[in-house]
Amino acid sequence: MEQIIEKTRYISNRGVRHELSDQLLRKILETNSDAAEHIITAIKDDSNCMDFRFKRHTTSTNNIFDYFNGGKLHMASDICPQKFNEELEFWGLPETALESCCFTKYVSYFDNLNILKVLEEGECKRNTIFEKVATMARGHGWRSIQARMWSVMEYPTSAILAKVKTVI
Structure with missing residues (x-):
C-alpha cells in the first residue's frame, strides 16, 4: 500500500x-x-x-x-x-x-430468482414436449392415439375432450 x-x-x-x-x-x-x-x-x-x-x-x-x-x-x-x-x-x-436481519431478505431474493429460473426452464421443456405431442397427435396409428390421450391427461385445455374430462 x-x-x-x-x-x-x-x-x-x-x-x-x-x-x-x-x-x-x-x-x-x-x-x-x-x-x-x-x-x-x-x-x-x-x-x-x-x-x-x-x-x-x-x-x-x-x-x-x-x-x-x-x-x-x-x-x-x-x-x-x-x-x-x-x-x-x-x-x-x-x-x-x-446483518442477519437483512441477510435473510437478500438471500431469499436470490433463492426466488433461482426458483423462477427453474420454473421457466421447466415451462420451456413442457412447451417443447407439448409441441412434439401435438405433432404426433396429427398423425395416424397407435402413436397418434397415445399422443392425444397424453395431451388430454396432461393439458386440460388442449382439446374439447380434455375440457370435458376436467369438468367431470
Whole structure:
C-alpha cells in the first residue's frame, strides 16, 4: 500500500459528502475493490485531489461507510437486492458482512430468482414436449392415439375432450 499524505478528503456521492478519514481510506484500500481503484487513480492523477465523486446508491453508500467505520452492515429497504449486490461488489464487501436481519431478505431474493429460473426452464421443456405431442397427435396409428390421450391427461385445455374430462 502506498504512502498517503494526510489531508482532509471527501467522497461525494450524488451530492452527499462523506469525510474520508485516513482510517476509513485504509479500510477501503484494503478491499482491493473497484472503489479502491477509483480512489487510488484519483490520488495518483492529482495529489491535491480532495474530493472523489461517485454515483452510487446513496443510502447504500451511507450504510457501507457506517460498516467501514465499525458499525453493522444493513441493506436499505429502498434498494433491490440485485442492485445492493452490485454495491457490495463495487466496495469489495462479502455478502456475509450483512446483518442477519437483512441477510435473510437478500438471500431469499436470490433463492426466488433461482426458483423462477427453474420454473421457466421447466415451462420451456413442457412447451417443447407439448409441441412434439401435438405433432404426433396429427398423425395416424397407435402413436397418434397415445399422443392425444397424453395431451388430454396432461393439458386440460388442449382439446374439447380434455375440457370435458376436467369438468367431470
